[in-house]
Amino acid sequence: xxxxxxxxxxxxxxxxxxxxxxxxxxxxxxxxxxxxxxxxxxxxxxxxxxxxxxxxxxxxxxxxxxxxxxxxxxxxxxxxxxxxxxxxxxxxxxxxxxxxxxxxxxxxxxxxxxxxxxxxxxxxxxxxxxxxxxxxxxxxxxxxxxxxxxxxxxxxxxxxxxxxxxxxxxxxxxxxxxxxxxxxxxxxxxxxxxxxxxxxxxxxxxxxxxxxxxxxxxxxxxxxxxxxxxxxxxxxxxxxxxxxxxxxxxxxxxxxxxxxxxxxxxxxxxxxxxxxxxxxxxxxxxxxxxxxxxxxxxxxxxxxxxxxxxx
Amino acid sequence: xxxxxxxxxxxxxxxxxxxxxxxxxxxxxxxxxxxxxxxxxxxxxxxxxxxxxxxxxxxxxxxxxxxxxxxxxxxxxxxxxxxxxxxxxxxxxxxxxxxxxxxxxxxxxxxxxxxxxxxxxxxxxxxxxxxxxxxxxxxxxxxxxxxxxxxxxxxxxxxxxxxxxxxxxxxxxxxxxxxxxxxxxxxxxxxxxxxxxxxxxxxxxxxxxxxxxxxxxxxxxxxxxxxxxxxxxxxxxxxxxxxxxxxxxxxxxxxxxxxxxxxxxxxxxxxxxxxxxxxxxxxxxxxxxxxxxxxxxxxxxxxxxxxxxxxxxxxxxxxxxxxxxxxxxxxxxxxxxxxxxxxxxxxxxxxxxxxxxxxxxxxxxxxxxxxxxxxxxxxxxxxxxxxxxxxxxxxxxxxxxxxxxxxxxxxxxxxxxxxxxxxxxxxxxxx
Numbered sequence: 001x002x003x004x005x006x007x008x009x010x011x012x013x014x015x016x017x018x019x020x021x022x023x024x025x026x027x028x029x030x031x032x033x034x035x036x037x038x039x040x041x042x043x044x045x046x047x048x049x050x051x052x053x054x055x056x057x058x059x060x061x062x063x064x065x066x067x068x069x070x071x072x073x074x075x076x077x078x079x080x081x082x083x084x085x086x087x088x089x090x091x092x093x094x095x096x097x098x099x100x101x102x103x104x105x106x107x108x109x110x111x112x113x114x115x116x117x118x119x120x121x122x123x124x125x126x127x128x129x130x131x132x133x134x135x136x137x138x139x140x141x142x143x144x145x146x147x148x149x150x151x152x153x154x155x156x157x158x159x160x161x162x163x164x165x166x167x168x169x170x171x172x173x174x175x176x177x178x179x180x181x182x183x184x185x186x187x188x189x190x191x192x193x194x195x196x197x198x199x200x201x202x203x204x205x206x207x208x209x210x211x212x213x214x215x216x217x218x219x220x221x222x223x224x225x226x227x228x229x230x231x232x233x234x235x236x237x238x239x240x241x242x243x244x245x246x247x248x249x250x251x252x253x254x255x256x257x258x259x260x261x262x263x264x265x266x267x268x269x270x271x272x273x274x275x276x277x278x279x280x281x282x283x284x285x286x287x288x289x290x291x292x293x294x295x296x297x298x299x300x301x302x303x304x305x306x307x308x309x310x311x
Numbered sequence: 312x313x314x315x316x317x318x319x320x321x322x323x324x325x326x327x328x329x330x331x332x333x334x335x336x337x338x339x340x341x342x343x344x345x346x347x348x349x350x351x352x353x354x355x356x357x358x359x360x361x362x363x364x365x366x367x368x369x370x371x372x373x374x375x376x377x378x379x380x381x382x383x384x385x386x387x388x389x390x391x392x393x394x395x396x397x398x399x400x401x402x403x404x405x406x407x408x409x410x411x412x413x414x415x416x417x418x419x420x421x422x423x424x425x426x427x428x429x430x431x432x433x434x435x436x437x438x439x440x441x442x443x444x445x446x447x448x449x450x451x452x453x454x455x456x457x458x459x460x461x462x463x464x465x466x467x468x469x470x471x472x473x474x475x476x477x478x479x480x481x482x483x484x485x486x487x488x489x490x491x492x493x494x495x496x497x498x499x500x501x502x503x504x505x506x507x508x509x510x511x512x513x514x515x516x517x518x519x520x521x522x523x524x525x526x527x528x529x530x531x532x533x534x535x536x537x538x539x540x541x542x543x544x545x546x547x548x549x550x551x552x553x554x555x556x557x558x559x560x561x562x563x564x565x566x567x568x569x570x571x572x573x574x575x576x577x578x579x580x581x582x583x584x585x586x587x588x589x590x591x592x593x594x595x596x597x598x599x600x601x602x603x604x605x606x607x608x609x610x611x612x613x614x615x616x617x618x619x620x621x622x623x624x625x626x627x628x629x630x631x632x633x634x635x636x637x638x639x640x641x642x643x644x645x646x647x648x649x650x651x652x653x654x655x656x657x658x659x660x661x662x663x664x665x666x667x668x669x670x671x672x673x674x675x676x677x678x679x680x681x682x683x684x685x686x687x688x689x690x691x692x693x694x695x696x697x698x699x700x701x702x703x704x705x706x707x708x709x710x711x712x713x714x715x716x717x718x719x720x721x722x723x724x725x726x727x728x729x730x731x732x733x734x735x736x737x738x739x740x741x742x
Binding site: 059168256257258259260275276278 | 396399400402403420421423424425426514515516565566567568569570571572573574699701702705708709712715716
């Protein structure tokens with residue numbers, strides 16, 4: 001937001017001269033003020049309010065008064081709900097991260113020269129992204145149904161184990177994570193496909209002349225040059241997973257025996273803030289989510305130095 | 312480092328969730344017209360959460376508009392999942408509707424917040440008779456002698472059964488004098504060993520299943536003064552055990568897992584359950600389904616140590632933030648009045664609350680013995696509430712799940728629930 005150079009000593013002549021010297025600056029300030037105002041009103045102000053709310057007590061009608069650390073104490077001292085939710089969320093994020101290598105393989109297959117119907121396949125993989133999560137969750141609920149589900153039907157004919165996939169505490173979180181991978185696949189593919197396009201053809205050809213086969217070329221040429229895209233996909237995928245709520249909410253339902261073992265942190269936030277009307281405690285959980293997201297992302301940025309190659 | 316900033320912004324979104332939900336209510340306040348001078352146009356907004364009842368509500372509002380020239384009412388349907396948070400935040404922000412649906416479980420916070428209009432004067436002016444409403448429901452909306460809402464309808468729980476499955480098993484249909492033991496014995500006769508048909512459904516559903524049997528056993532969910540939990544009493548435990556035994560001891564009901572995958576009503580409608588205890592509010596759904604309409608019927612709940620059925624109803628409140636308090640109060644009363652009650656009953660959606668209008672509900676779907684729901688109303692126990700019902704009611708599932716799955720005894724689960732509930736009640740009574 002600085003509009004002039006190094007701080008000038010206070011002088012009488014300075015303010016008079018300024019408007020004429022940089023007529024464009026005024027416009028820059030005005031144009032920047034619009035998005036900056038939006039940032040303040042829609043991000044910074046709510047964030048500040050959330051922080052204040054987390055230290056407050058009260059109800060929507062009586063208003064909230066700041067009382068101190070009570071809510072934070074309540075969250076961490078009353079049982080292990082928050083720890084279990086954090087663990088579930090991290091497990092979920094880790095599983096969804098496994099979708100990245102899957103997306104890489106598919107992206108590479110779709111990138112092969114001479115492949116027919118490439119746009120068709122790309123569209124096909126992208127469809128889950130533009131489908132409403134609620135609709136996706138409903139369809140998968142039918143697939144996973146323990147009594148009449150498609151999955152059990154198939155497993156039954158091949159002699160595999162059948163169970164109530166999303167109602168069994170041992171499998172529910174994993175079953176939901178599989179849907180998470182499937183839903184994120186489309187976005188990941190688009191980003192990775194764009195990355196593949198930018199891998200110079202010349203390097204591939206040079207490797208080919210050196211006698212490298214397709215597998216060797218993929219791992220020694222393509223993957224290293226693709227690492228910036230892989231990194232981006234991983235970061236986005238983790239942030240998205242840390243905020244997972246809708247799939248769990250729709251696929252499990254209120255009286256599911258697996259719910260206690262599968263709750264994510266945003267689900268816990270929803271329960272406290274909107275079911276039990278405890279908005280201050282909800283604010284604490286929202287801030288914990290923010291801190292965890294920042295921490296996990298910071299770790300990813302730290303680790304990228306070891307494996308991401310910027311050409 | 313530009314991407315770091317983007318990520319920061321993304322992460323901040325998580326925290327914004329809280330406020331975003333508080334910020335968007337978009338509900339317009341009542342007066343888009345002039346400020347209510349003589350003979351001026353008055354526009355009111357009425358909030359409801361049921362799209363099913365919209366046609367009946369529109370009919371009722373047309374009558375109201377006809378009787379009150381110059382007043383027009385707009386319906387605002389807010390889906391159930393958003394209804395309470397929207398109503399709460401918009402009311403607190405002064406931009407709420409003028410009149411809205413209210414439940415006994417929620418009204419405490421609104422009364423404490425001082426955001427409701429007393430309806431006593433408008434009720435007196437209407438000429439309606441308070442004795443014509445089910446008494447338990449009227450009390451639900453009265454606080455300290457002031458009436459804040461009147462019940463517009465009520466529902467009770469009955470024993471629905473599938474005639475085709477009873478015929479097939481050669482078992483006589485249930486009658487109003489059945490006891491708990493009759494239910495168990497007949498459910499055993501109706502259950503097929505291959506798992507294709509179960510005698511009864513035992514979902515973990517307070518209003519439709521275990522609250523009823525807790526009161527039938529002589530127990531209670533919450534003490535009369537609203538300060539202590541009744542879940543750990545021997546009677547309440549017996550009432551819960553009735554259902555968990557159906558799954559874990561008698562094996563005549565699908566498991567909780569099965570109900571999580573396919574809800575009990577859907578299983579019942581597809582002929583997998585021979586019996587299901589649930590509310591009068593499902594009559595319309597059953598009537599609209601070909602198989603259900605032809606094969607289902609209903610009778611009174613079986614009795615335990617005593618007769619009891621959970622009764623619940625919706626009230627209409629007028630909000631204090633309205634610009635037209637007089638018209639809003641009049642509308643709130645009218646929506647729960649005799650004409651409104653008659654129209655609601657005729658559609659078969661709900662049982663109108665005003666005495667004399669209920670026959671229309673019974674007649675709406677003659678294929679079902681809906682009279683059973685009315686006959687039970689005198690034994691009705693109002694759905695238990697406190698000032699902040701959700702604080703403890705939302706924890707029932709968490710504590711009772713292990714009892715339903717058989718991992719924990721009902722005694723232990725109920726004791727845990729009672730402890731958590733007492734804690735919530737202590738907090739609420741001290742706040």
